[in-house]
Every structure is written in C-alpha cells, then in structure tokens.
Amino acid sequence: MNISKLQDSVYLATGKIPKGKLATYGQIARAIGKPRAARAVGSALRKNPFAPKVPCHRVIRSDGEIGQYAGGQKKKIAMLKKEGIKIRDGKAINLDQKLYCFKRSFL
C-alpha cells in the first residue's frame, strides 16, 4: 500500500467511471477536491498500481484529446473505441455525451 493520499483519491474517483463513459483529468481533480491538480492526477494515473481495476484509459484531456498513456495513446484509443467511445483524429467525439458526472461526496 505504498501510495500517497493523492493517488488513493485519484484511483478511487477513476475507478468510479463506468464503461462507455469518459472523464477529464480536471474533472477527477475536482472530484477529489483539487481542481488545480490535474497534473498530479495524471502523475498518479501514470503509476496506476490498480491497472485493470482503475480504467485509466477512460481519463482524457479537457480539450477532448486522448492525452498520454502508459501503454501508448494508440492502445488507449483502441480500448476506448471498444468501449463504445468514438475517436476521430485522436480526439473523442460526443465528449459531452460520454462525460461522466462525478459525485461530490468528497467535499
């Protein structure tokens, strides 16, 4: 369990993302109570000790871009496509439709 508190919060929030839905780093950061910690969220996901448990590939940028991925953006895009997310030129379409509403129980 050698994980920091920030990581724990990020994994918890990310794990709540249902299949077929997406979330932005900023959204997760906000969900954990740190709306300015989008970077820290990415750093936490990069370690991702809960690989299959935490769908880090469902987390994308606020611009609708896929963002980085430990296994490569290509893999991330492929997985998202399989989940039902449509990707075009490395960007998620219908993003507003696929975005997931986070709970504010953290606050």
Added chain:
DNA sequence: GTCGTGACTAGCC
C-alpha cells in the same frame, strides 16, 4: 529542505 519533472488547463497572441 530545495530543485526539477510530469498522462494537465486556461489564457494570450
């Protein structure tokens, strides 16, 4: 305790 880096965001030109 200080410095540097990174799966980001928003603002400015």
Added chain:
DNA sequence: CGGCTAGCCACGA
C-alpha cells in the same frame, strides 16, 4: 482557429 506561454499540484532525488 491554431500555436505558445505561464500557472498549479504532487512526488522523487
């Protein structure tokens, strides 16, 4: 609309 810069947060050395 597109590209660039600065700002923020957390972690590791």
